[in-house]
Amino acid sequence: MELLDRYLQAVKFWLPKAQKQDIIAELSEDICSQIEEKETELGRKLNEAEVEAILKQLGRPLLVANRYLPQQYLIGPVLFPIYRFVLKIVGLCYLVPWVLVWIGLMTFGLSDRAQHPSGSLIGALASLWGPLWLAAFFAFGVVTIVFAILERSQAKSRFLEDWDPRKLPPVRDPNQISRASSIFELAANTVFCMWWVGIRSPIIVLGQSAARITLAPAWRYFFWGFLFLAFANIATSGVNLLRPHWTRARASVRLVTDVIGVALFCWLCKAGILVEISIPTVAPAKTLEIANAINLWMSRSFPIVFIVGVVIAALDVHRIVRVKTADTRPLRGVAAAGGLPQQ
Amino acid sequence: MAHSSETLNPFENLRLELRRGCLVLAVLAELRSEQYGYTLRKALAEHGMAIDEGTLYPLLRRLENQGLLVSEWREEDKRNKRFYRLSPDGKLILKQLLAEWQSMNASLNGIF
Known part of the structure; x- marks a missing residue:
């Protein structure tokens, strides 16, 4: 026995x-x-x-x-879907950008890579895993602790049972363009154009101080490029305001203008656009140092601008796919019953 | 995060769900006369309601905590055994549950 x-x-x-x-x-x-x-x-x-x-x-x-123990869980079935949703948001909005910026810095930022003990690209990228796990562990750990506390409070106060159907958000159509955002875009681009036209010359004189900023000859490309983009955005926003629903054509125009904008920004970062800064009360050596420092930091921000650009382009492509899918998908449910605007 | 029940085929899953509620009724009905765990299990199995010890004993405990059963330890055949029987509350609940079950059965027969 x-x-x-x-x-x-x-x-x-x-x-x-x-x-x-x-x-x-x-x-x-x-x-x-x-x-x-x-x-x-x-x-x-x-x-x-x-x-x-x-x-x-x-x-x-x-x-x-x-089987003899009471059912126990850290995060119960009521809160678990919300917990999983928050984890996804943390992953997408914190960890993914974190990894992309790191990869960008190690790939394009030679000085950042040089600071790394191994000095090689593969070595630098491989060293990402240590801090990544730590960041992921910390982020997911904090979310889990917060939800475990919420679970305990929920079990006692049953606060999730107190709800009102009238407070639910309105039915959302992802392809609908809010008029407020179109008006904002229109106003912002108009103000930008008015200001931009004023700095057409590559030599900028700042107010009464007689400080002068001299830009590189390549400035004219940026000037006309950004002006063209602003006009294109004004046109798109105007049409969006009148017809507030994304179509494939307009979504594609937005993708093209965003890609051109990102390309211009990337180029601007690397162009060494500041040639000279002249301030009467400051020694030329000092202003040259300032101009070089600004050019250097613009150059260093290139990976971040590039990654942000990739994300923007990816979102634009996603929008085109979404519009295309909505065009081909048969209407059903609430939309079929007339609850959603149809194209 | 798949539960073990989700890995069963749909029929088995639904059958277990259906059986879960009936088991309580069967246990309460069997305990109209006093029995200890092992004989109760055998009696249920003889009536086609086989139940494993890992399910039966926790169930008996829950029913006792709810005041539907009473139990006492007694020596029988030179071994200590825990005997269960329905409490007065248990008898009342069993009566109500049987009426409910018969009503559901009649409703289902009407639907079928």
């Missing part, structure tokens, strides 16, 4: 203290009855293998003990 005692001991370990003896006595009695019945049937004592078979049929000690 040593095997049986070992089994009961293992079950006992996981049981609540107050019920240990009682449960074990009852379980032991049941198993003994089973063994006894089998022995009567066979007309002999059971061997170890036969006892083992009975115990195996009963199940793993932890699982057997678990």
Whole structure:
């Protein structure tokens, strides 16, 4: 019976203290009855293998003990979908940008890579995993702790049961363009154009201080490029304001203008656009140092601008796919019943 | 995060769900006369309601905590055994549950 005692001991370990003896006595009695019945049937004592078979049929000690315990969870079924949603948001909005910026810095920023002990690109990228796991562990850990606390409060106050259907958000059509954002875009681009036209010259004089900023000859490309983009955005926003629903054509125009904009920004970062800064009260050596520092920091911000640009372009492509899918998908449910605007 | 029940085929899953509620009724009905765990299990199995010890004993505990059963430890055949029987509240609940079950059965027969 040593095997049986070992089994009961293992079950006992996981049981609540107050019920240990009682449960074990009852379980032991049941198993003994089973063994006894089998022995009567066979007309002999059971061997170890036969006892083992009975115990195996009963199940793993932890699982057997678990059936006596109240259902317990860190985050229950009510909050779990929200918890999973928040984890996805944390992953997408914190960890993914974190990884992209790191990869960008290590790929394009030679000075950042040089600061790394190995100095090589692969070595620098490989070293990402340590801090990444730490960041992921910390982010997910904090979210889990917050939700575990919420679960405890929810269990006590049942605050999730207090809700009002009238407070639910309105039905959302992802291809609908809000008029407020179109008006904002229109106004912002108009103001930008008015200001931009004023700095057409590559030599900028700042107010009464007589400070002069001299830009590189390539400035004219940026000037006309950004002006063209601003006009294109004004036109798109105007059409969006009148017809507030994304179409494939307009979504494609937005993708093209965004890609051109990002390309111009990337070029601007690397162009060394500041040639000279002249301030009457500051020594030329000092202003040259300032101009070089600004050019250097613009150059260093290139990876970030590039990654942000890739993300913007990806979102634009996603919008085109979404519009295309909406065009081809048969209408159903609320939309079919007239609840959503149709194209 | 798949539960073990989700890995069963749909029929088995639904059958277990259906059976879960009936088991409580069967246990309460069997305990109109006093029995201990092992004999109760055998009696249920003989009536086609086989139940493993890992399910039965926690269920008996829950029903006892709800005041539907009473139990006492007694020596029989030189071994200590825990005998269960319906409490007065248990008898009342069993009566109500049986009426409910018969009403559901009649409704289902009407639907079928």
